[in-house]
Amino acid sequence: MHDSISSHDLIVLLGILAAIGGLLALEPVLRVPYPILLVLGGLGLALIPGVPTLALPPDIVLLALLPPLLYSSAFFTSLRDLRANLRPIGLLAIGLVIATTAVVAVVMHHVAGLPWASAVVLGAIVSPTDPVAANAIASRLGVPRRLIVIIEGESLVNDASALVIYRVGIVAAIGGAFSMTDAGLRFVGAVTGGIAIGLLVGYIVYRLRRPLNNPRAEIALSLMTAYFAYIPAELVGASAVIAAVTAGIYLGWHAPELMRPETRLQSLAVWEILVFLINAFLFALVGLQLPVVLDGLQGESAGTLLGYAAAICATVIVVRFVWVFPATYLPRLMSRRLRERDPYPPWQYPTLISWIGMRGAVTLAAALAVPQLTDAGDPFPGRNLIIFLAFCVILFTLVVQGLSLPGVIRMLGLESDGDAEREESLARIRAAEAAVDRLAELEAEEWVREDTAERIRGLYSFRTSRFTARLDATDDGTIEQRSLAYQRLRHELLNAEREAVVDMRRSGEISDEVMNTVIRDLDLEDVRLDA
16 A cells, blocks of 8 residues: 555645544534635645645546435425426526527637637536535525525526536537537437436336345445446436436435335435535535646646636636526516516516526536547647636635625625424424324223323424424514523433433443444434424
């Protein structure tokens, strides 16, 4: 091992990991979304003398890192919300992607001299937005739920549309030919094939997982599903991105039928950590890769490169503003039925959506995956410049737009509309009522004790009153205060239980396995108290 990796490299690698861990630990203190911290931290690390460069083989970037990100985003996306906001999401995720790709291609062809195919590739790379930083800020500051839904829906679908265009551009660049008719047919075929493969894979996985009662096997299957959809689509020339997204949406809709409570808890934790680590790795890689890219652009002056960077950053921001406002108001102006069903939103809504245009993991993965050579064996035209400009867009939109987003939200006077809280309260009330109805049916059973049934009825009665009070604007908060006091008491008692179990492990009375089992049950009860 030490023949290939020096002690110096190992020490530097340890330092990089420690720095990344420190940045992640600082996130809640600084209240800055982790993608911004990691991009800046990675760039800072790359400027330290002696830090080795990190490079990933372009061919494996999209295959290894992208499918889990796409699948998880689709799996946890609300199909109901997608349907309800299909028009604005479609206008952003398809219309804006095409517009951004076209305008960026024109600008960079004339300003930077990129060949048309390479310019289209660059436009497709920088057109999809990333929801990680935007949603972290928007959710924390409590913007209206519909805006968050549109932002999430756009970032889910625009990955697919952008990468389909990206593939068309790559084929044209490495093959040396480009036909608009051929590109259109490829687009339609790729989308159709991707949807078909995604649905087929989703159905097969659904049938395989339905009878299983093995959390480890089910979670392993869920982790592999993204690749089950992505790889076959890639092999047949369909859109692998759309296949992964389609499979994710299909299985996400059927998730309540697939997983038992224990599996669901474990699966959520596994996916949350996996997606976090992939994003953390990619965002840190942005900064660490920039010096490598700059080395490949030594023939260009710093002033020229900064001019190109300013041009593309200005282009993606201006195009978004120019697109969003007409896309918001023109359809309503032209359709009375639409105006009646969905009235004109306040100007603050399109303003915020226009400013939330941060780029991230998908843009980086697509940039790094640009082939190094064409079919003729020549270097891919403008590859280093494409990657450099993609990095500049990511850096600018994440740092400038990301850091300014809280101030923009406050300046626009946006606040949560409470829709999610109302829906949660209604769901909890309905669930409690269903439990009380079922309890009434079971009271005649011999195994149901009268005192137990009465105690449980009281618990559900209090829960119903508590969440009904949340829907009552005139409520004085008495019930909520009683609930919080009860939760505080139970938390204290559960902490005492945990300490007792740990003491038993320390004294050798019980094994670690027993301790972990008991503490897991106590933790589940602890978490359940907050509901």
